[in-house]
Amino acid sequence: MKIVYVITRSDVMGGASVHLLDLVRGVQEAGHEVYILVGGHGVFQARAKANHLSCISLRHMVRQISPANDWRGFFELKEIISKIKPDILHLHSSKAGILGRLVAKRLNIPVVFTVHGWSFTEGVSNKRRLVYKLIERFMANFADKIITVSNYDRKLALDLGVGNEKLLTTIHNGIPDSHRKIKRDLPFGHVIKLIMVARFEAPKNHNALLTALARLKHLPWIIEFVGDGPTMCNMTDLARDYGLAERVKFLGARNDVDTLLEKADIFCLISNWEGLPLTILEAMRAGLPVIASRVGGVPEAVQDGKTGILVDRDDEGALAQAITSLVESESLRIQMGQNGRQRFEKEFTFQTMLQKTMQIYDAVVQGNR
Known part of the structure; x- marks a missing residue:
């Protein structure tokens, strides 16, 4: 053909x-x-x-x-x-x-x-x-x-x-399976690494994620934003205005997303609308728990409470609570990540x-x- x-x-x-x-x-x-x-x-x-x-x-x-x-x-x-x-x-x-x-x-x-x-x-x-x-x-x-x-x-x-x-x-x-092994237990005192892989343009809502993180300065986290786009400079300024410049890393477009996911603990995708994002499937393949907006086809991939946590669009309070739950509980991160990996193997x-x-x-x- x-x-x-x-x-x-x-x-x-x-x-x-x-x-x-x-x-x-x-x-x-x-x-x-x-x-x-x-x-x-x-x-x-x-x-x-x-x-x-x-x-x-x-x-x-x-x-x-x-x-x-x-x-x-x-x-x-x-x-x-x-x-x-x-x-x-x-x-x-x-x-x-x-x-x-x-x-x-x-x-x-x-x-x-x-x-x-x-x-x-x-x-x-x-x-x-x-x-x-x-x-x-x-x-x-x-x-x-x-x-x-x-x-x-x-x-x-x-x-x-x-x-x-x-x-x-x-x-x-x-998506193709990278045959990655699920991460093992983390050492005591580990700083939790969040990651969001998305271009800085509509429909992604980096603003909402940064605003939620600004409420959580007392928790041990850092975040990596992977991607480029027209709103990246605005988000860099916002992170500085929130006093988060040392904890927020803007990595730009990368060819090593799989490796970055392997080194992360929690995946986030905060959006105003979506189809069925590949980055969520990549996170599930990597054995990461997912925090994502309850929009479009996202709930068909992320099982709320089992493979991750879904939050309503523009609900920054619920987003902050979801991040808190996963940052504070290693066992919850590991269980949701393992469930996500199993769901990927079965469905995606x-x-x-x-x-x-x-x-x-x-x-x-x-x-x-």
Whole structure:
């Protein structure tokens, strides 16, 4: 089978980017011919090349809405896909999802769109929700199958009239297993290391986490923020204003996230909205207890009270209490971390995700013959 994947941005490595590279590598190793089309040049292309994946840059595929660029982007995409002649097109991210579906319709190519969190989800502005709901209602007519990474997103779409039961299917994210061993007991007096891996931009809420930590100066903790982005400087200033500069480390974008997770004690992901974050699965794989916002598909990964603690969006008091509970109790950290590792092995492995995705490809291609 010949498969073309399209994603909007090459300049950042978010969850959708990591998901796509893992998926394409697995599909290629299974013997299929794969191509990635991505907007611009950047770190995504470098990682694709390092994984021996064919990656083509698109000049006019940009995240921002731009009628002139989007018009050019449609014809650029159409020209490249016409030359490749794939059996199926698999789209990731909103802009690629829109232009790609229109191109697929014009070329009569089967098309699958994976949603890594709807743009009309809870937590975004009402105006944005309305606009994207109307767009996705219309664009649903141009897909052969829409994959949501959480049951939350599938139900949200159905409730708002985007697609139907037959069109929408859930395939939970899955990640390769690093075969990491669970951490042993910690020495007495150990300073507890928290870690949050996320870009400094919406939907992540680093502000709320720093505000909660400012209440907990009496506890023995430090935190590492991994990632970069437009709000990083603001958060650096906020940490200094709170008197936390010596306890908050801003590490920027890193290629050694697995190692950093191995050296941490608690994983945090505080967000205003989410799909099903890969970083939470990475934390569970590493045997870490998770503190996360109760948004999107997060509760489908984190079992509240068993593998971690979920807090309501913007409830900084509950967030502070969750951090306190895990910082003060080594036994709770260890038990939740072990439970999370077991849940990862049962529900969120890469092979399970790959097998379900290939079944979608087969069904879509057969249905278009």
